[in-house]
Amino acid sequence: MSAGTLRIALVGNPNCGKTALFNQLTGGRQKVANYAGVTVERKEGRFTAPSGRVLQILDLPGTYSFDTTSPDEQITRDVLEGNYPGEAAPDLIVCVADATNLRLHLRFVLEVKRLGRPVVLALNMMDTARRRGIEIDVAELQRRLGLPVVETVAVKRGGARALIESVDGEVPSAAPAMPDDASSRAGLHAQVRELLDATVNMPRATAALDDALDRWALHPVFGLMILAVVMFLVFQAVYSIGKPMSDEIGVGFDWIGAHLAIWLPAGPLQGLLKDGICTGLGTVLGFLPEILVLFFFILTLEESGYLPRAAFLLDRMMLSVGLTGRSFIPLLSSFACAIPGIMGTRSIQDPRDRLTTILVAPLMTCSARLPVYALLIGAFIPMHRVMGIFNLQGLVLFALYVAGILGAMLVGWIIKHMRKDRSEHALLMELPSYRMPQPRDVAIGLWERGMIFLKRLTGVILALTVIMWFISTFPSPPAGAVGPAIDYSIAGYLGRGLQYIFAPLGFNWQISLSLIPAFAARETAVAALATVYAVGGDAEAGGLAHALTANFSLATALSLLVWFAFAPQCMSTLAVIRRETNSWRNVVISFSYMFGVAYAASLITYQVARLFL
Amino acid sequence: MRLSDLPKGASAVVERVEDTQANDPIAQRLRDLGFVAGERVRLVAHGPVGADPVLVQIGYTRFALRRAEAARVTVQEVA
Numbered sequence: 087m088s089a090g091t092l093r094i095a096l097v098g099n100p101n102c103g104k105t106a107l108f109n110q111l112t113g114g115r116q117k118v119a120n121y122a123g124v125t126v127e128r129k130e131g132r133f134t135a136p137s138g139r140v141l142q143i144l145d146l147p148g149t150y151s152f153d154t155t156s157p158d159e160q161i162t163r164d165v166l167e168g169n170y171p172g173e174a175a176p177d178l179i180v181c182v183a184d185a186t187n188l189r190l191h192l193r194f195v196l197e198v199k200r201l202g203r204p205v206v207l208a209l210n211m212m213d214t215a216r217r218r219g220i221e222i223d224v225a226e227l228q229r230r231l232g233l234p235v236v237e238t239v240a241v242k243r244g245g246a247r248a249l250i251e252s253v254d255g256e257v258p259s260a261a262p263a264m265p266d267d268a269s270s271r272a273g274l275h276a277q278v279r280e281l282l283d284a285t286v287n288m289p290r291a292t293a294a295l296d297d298a299l300d301r302w303a304l305h306p307v308f309g310l311m312i313l314a315v316v317m318f319l320v321f322q323a324v325y326s327i328g329k330p331m332s333d334e335i336g337v338g339f340d341w342i343g344a345h346l347a348i349w350l351p352a353g354p355l356q357g358l359l360k361d362g363i364c365t366g367l368g369t370v371l372g373f374l375p376e377i378l379v380l381f382f383f384i385l386t387l388e389e390s391g392y393l394p395r396a397a398f399l400l401d402r403m404m405l406s407v408g409l410t411g412r413s414f415i416p417l418l419s420s421f422a423c424a425i426p427g428i429m430g431t432r433s434i435q436d437p438r439d440r441l442t443t444i445l446v447a448p449l450m451t452c453s454a455r456l457p458v459y460a461l462l463i464g465a466f467i468p469m470h471r472v473m474g475i476f477n478l479q480g481l482v483l484f485a486l487y488v489a490g491i492l493g494a495m496l497v498g499w500i501i502k503h504m505r506k507d508r509s510e511h512a513l514l515m516e517l518p519s520y521r522m523p524q525p526r527d528v529a530i531g532l533w534e535r536g537m538i539f540l541k542r543l544t545g546v547i548l549a550l551t552v553i554m555w556f557i558s559t560f561p562s563p564p565a566g567a568v569g570p571a572i573d574y575s576i577a578g579y580l581g582r583g584l585q586y587i588f589a590p591l592g593f594n595w596q597i598s599l600s601l602i603p604a605f606a607a608r609e610t611a612v613a614a615l616a617t618v619y620a621v622g623g624d625a626e627a628g629g630l631a632h633a634l635t636a637n638f639s640l641a642t643a644l645s646l647l648v649w650f651a652f653a654p655q656c657m658s659t660l661a662v663i664r665r666e667t668n669s670w671r672n673v674v675i676s677f678s679y680m681f682g683v684a685y686a687a688s689l690i691t692y693q694v695a696r697l698f699l
Numbered sequence: 700m701r702l703s704d705l706p707k708g709a710s711a712v713v714e715r716v717e718d719t720q721a722n723d724p725i726a727q728r729l730r731d732l733g734f735v736a737g738e739r740v741r742l743v744a745h746g747p748v749g750a751d752p753v754l755v756q757i758g759y760t761r762f763a764l765r766r767a768e769a770a771r772v773t774v775q776e777v778a
Contacts, residue, residue, distance in 0.1 A: 152733055514763075
């Protein structure tokens with residue numbers, strides 16, 4: 087056993103700190119995938135123990151019990167028992183329990199123990215337990231449970247040392263497997279009570295801090311006000327912190343572009359590097375700071391334990407539009423990107439609630455739309471102060487986010503009333519203790535998101551940018567042609583063709599053209615416009631924003647903003663919907679309803695704006 | 700009385716969880732989460748609209764339950 091890889095499975099209730107422990111052990115180096123055919127996440131990482139043995143760690147979804155009503159729990163159980171096809175049984179199960187919440191978590195420990203496999207119990211959050219005056223007789227607990235018990239503090243450096251030492255030694259022998267039937271399950275709570283009486287001294291049931299914070303955070307009036315303020319501040323911060331950094335990146339790329347023009351001879355290569363890559367790609371890369379600021383707030387809120395409070399406050403309202411309080415968290419992630427949001431709907435047990443959430447998630451304004459919004463707002467909306475504190479550009483951005491949310495509510499309501507199955511939907515949601523967000527876990531999350539963005543940028547977006555440059559440059563205009571060269575290019579013909587469809591929305595051919603690459607990745611609309619206008623020679627003075635104000639009206643800009651608020655999401659989102667729902671039908675529904683809504687809303691916006699502006 | 704009718708801030712002891720249909724998955728989940736006879740519960744907060752959902756403290760954990768879910772739990776109020 088000492089040679090070779092030791093396969094360890096991490097299990098535990100939701101909110102036991104399993105993910106933090108996994109990050110602590112593997113340093114966030116993980117492979118995330120799905121179990122074949124189902125939408126339960128499979129996370130794997132590895133590290134080398136002091137003895138030189140390689141430990142391979144499998145992080146399983148958090149579960150409350152092995153009740154087989156939910157697919158997560160069935161899979162967790164099958165994997166642990168070695169019954170999951172293609173997944174070897176783990177050599178050792180590390181069961182993670184929150185030391186401050188043992189009444190609930192020990193019950194699951196007992197269930198895991200009954201599987202009859204080697205188990206180590208990790209009592210996590212021992213620092214918080216001590217601070218709250220909770221005394222746990224670990225030696226006695228170990229004796230009574232009949233399995234090794236180690237203390238861990240997943241959020242502190244070296245906090246998993248005892249666990250590593252324990253799993254690096256001999257694998258403990260397994261308790262005998264026990265039958266799993268209703269009568270023995272009913273006895274588990276009695277066993278937990280007995281264990282707690284003998285080993286745990288708890289001065290009070292909840293943290294005093296939780297009580298104090300919840301008195302405000304869950305207050306019927308102040309709670310909702312706090313939530314509104316938090317959300318508003320997040321979006322203002324995206325603008326006031328992220329935007330200046332983005333501008334710096336833009337300046338940097340302009341500088342590189344200008345120098346390329348000096349060093350390289352004029353010709354197709356200079357054109358590709360300067361107009362295609364520097365202008366196109368640079369414009370999109372410039373939005374990295376804004377995206378990171380948004381993710382920073384989402385990750386911090388997620389870590390702090392505040393989000394389930396928001397879900398509690400909003401549940402009733404979301405229920406009335408066919409959603410659930412649980413939808414709030416996936417929908418909030420969708421503001422960063424619909425893809426993690428749609429994957430996050432796995433935490434919604436009710437399949438009807440889950441499908442509705444998946445269908446409306448792309449209406450939440452994802453960060454890929456930010457570049458488009460930022461560009462158009464920056465170019466067309468004046469930098470006024472409103473009521474002395476708010477800035478008009480920020481308010482317009484906020485309004486676009488609100489438009490997405492209202493759209494989602496309307497669509498949810500329609501789906502609810504079209505559905506035939508009216509049986510009860512469940513909430514049953516745990517509100518975890520508040521936690522100080524850990525810089526390490528936030529940093530790992532930001533790093534992952536940043537890398538995903540950069541990979542998209544250097545993959546799909548780079549390729550599309552080069553293609554856009556190519557079709558806007560070739561073929562060259564015939565000898566003796568009058569008018570800009572781009573009018574004779576493939577892009578010119580394609581754009582003018584599309585304009586027949588989009589002209590009622592006020593889109594010129596350049597915009598119509600940019601909608602094609604935007605379908606692959608929304609940010610590319612900016613890169614495409616940048617490339618088209620750079621090749622067309624309009625962007626020489628004052629950059630893209632200047633080129634836009636010179637070429638189209640405020641009514642068109644507003645119509646385009648509205649289009650992006652509702653338009654069919656990018657291809658990757660459609661692919662994720664296909665994967666998560668296992669159905670092309672949902673993909674078609676999703677695409678067509680969004681196209682219809684976007685077209686109608688933009689049409690109204692343009693026609694009305696033209697009358698008044 | 701039913702857990703859903705418990706006033707805010709009041710404590711009670713669970714008597715039983717009733718199935719509203721055969722093999723009621725919500726009732727089963729409530730039992731798994733610790734809503735079993737003899738367990739103490741406290742009603743911590745109400746949602747802002749229609750006092751729905753309710754926030755229930757059981758053991759060291761707080762659960763948000765919709766009123767229909769909480770109505771499955773029969774409790775005896777204690778002073």
